[in-house]
Amino acid sequence: MARVRLIDVAELAGVSMKTVSNVVHNYVHVAPALRQKVQAAIDELGYKPNLTARRLATGKTGMIALAIPEIDHPYFSELSRCIAEEASRRGYRVIIEQTLSDTVAEHAVLQDREAGLVDGVIFHPVRMQALELARSQRDTPLVLLGEAAVPVTTDHVMIDNVAAARDGVRHLVALGRQRIVFLGIVADDITVTTTRRLLGYQEALVEAGIPLDPELVLTVPDFTPESCSAAIQAAIASGLTFDAVLCRDDKFAVGALQGLHRAGLDVPREVAVVGWDDTALTSFTRPTLTSIAPDKARLASTALDLLEERMRGHQGSGRHRLVPHSITVRESAPAIPG
Amino acid sequence: MARVRLIDVAELAGVSMKTVSNVVHNYVHVAPALRQKVQAAIDELGYKPNLTARRLATGKTGMIALAIPEIDHPYFSELSRCIAEEASRRGYRVIIEQTLSDTVAEHAVLQDREAGLVDGVIFHPVRMQALELARSQRDTPLVLLGEAAVPVTTDHVMIDNVAAARDGVRHLVALGRQRIVFLGIVADDITVTTTRRLLGYQEALVEAGIPLDPELVLTVPDFTPESCSAAIQAAIASGLTFDAVLCRDDKFAVGALQGLHRAGLDVPREVAVVGWDDTALTSFTRPTLTSIAPDKARLASTALDLLEERMRGHQGSGRHRLVPHSITVRESAPAIPG
DNA sequence: GTCCAAATGTACAGCGCTGTAAAGAAGTTT
């Protein structure tokens, strides 16, 4: 079954290709009678435009790439959903690239992969540095997510992680907590994200007049909840006392809850727990998880706003947008002191 | 910064376009000296081939579409990851389409979206019926996932849901459980998947000589854990007694665990729980969740095997592949009778 | 009726690449 082409329709309808094209695109100035005739031919042959050819002719692909570290991490899968929905609302299709936090894959995202395939790229880097990103600037518009790299030359959207961490700590302090654990630093993999959250944590403690205690900043070997659970249990076993945990991530918080439960500590009575990202996980845990909530929908729409402007030709230097965050209060760190 | 084209490189190197193309494609018969000269020109200009143009010329896009109901459902995000990884290993790029279980979106997947955009489609339908799918057959190869629709004309990969449900129930029976709840049927949204799992559940009960009790088959208003939790609690409140729950899905199991906990029942001592899909959720719950585990990696590779054969021109009627499943035993329904 | 602007339709050159056919160069065999 050979594909039906524009010219086939044109011949059947007895008009020029361009007229068929005009009908397909709903161009205003086509006489109703002709339009009808052409439409009939289109229907009869079951014509579907070849998007690849259209692209080559127009130079537009109607697709944007979304490059994220892991598609099955709850935060990224939820963010992907927001971006995919927003993009589809605006008439774009999304290609999702998974970098697995791999340097080579991240470079590939920017280099090979922009080869006319997409009109723009939304990229959440983990490994690449600001300078590398700045250098690899090509003509394909790019918007960065996260705070791993913030080259001044490139548009960028993130939440204020320092402020958000501060808000998390303030919430715990308001609950009367004084010994707040930060969970955690990943050994050999200290990301900028973690650093900024840790910074906000410290600022809020200083602001509250609570002495900093390095012992309270826990290190874990990797990003799994199991490791977090083990780290919490080890800390307890070693005699560390604390009454709250601010987690870098909801998955860390899941681990913290497990560890606390295994150690026989009650959440939130003895230890309050705050997660981060407000993913669906928060309502799956026991108790349900209070979590710092980046406004993912806003993040998606802001990123697309910036990207669309660039795609329309906006030049200028990098714009930086902060997206609001909030704290969604659930059982693990309730509003009323527990 | 205008794009560098093949012809620009050709002019700089003083050769024909085709020779440059041959160098780009590592064609064997190019004299070493020329190859080097061309390569130098490529590097100097920073040439990247335009994939859209290549596509139009070759008719191959190197992309496959993956259409799933929800990208942020744990099962689908994990499956997507498997498929994306396997596809990238084979040199394909993946476009993920989210249908949100919407009939219109599902049709769109097959109709508009195959317009030369991708070489093949992997589609997990929810709403579309076998006949509709069969009818919409175009020339773009298609492989179906799940069991919502199984037209004989189309390639298809799934696990044996009936057998898997049977295995789940057998595991519970081996644990000494006799009153096993099936959670659950979603009101107004009885999918084929649910039906088949329910069927296996019944078969295993009959096989074990346990009387069927319609009361044990619970109905929930939607797919959220919260509803499942409520349904379990309501059942308990109404006096239903049971010692195990076979869940349709890990998210349902999360809800079941919550409901049982709220009702003060111990898992697994009083009630054992088995989830389905073996997603990352299973290790996040308390207790950790025994779950029926479709072999996702195998599912991905089988789907791609079939799709690649079709893309290479295989005709023939629909092939149907069953992928193995197993049961991953964790705390909620341990191996040793608890 | 004439004239002009707006409405309607067409022809055709490209978008950047690859496949094909065929020419030219180099090496081998009679």
Next chain:
DNA sequence: AAACTTCTTTACAGCGCTGTACATTTGGAC
């Protein structure tokens, strides 16, 4: 040295669509 091979390289026609420039028709205004 002619006649073959085999190896290299090239020219050019598309892939299917859209933008541009232009031709034609229509409908009033004069």
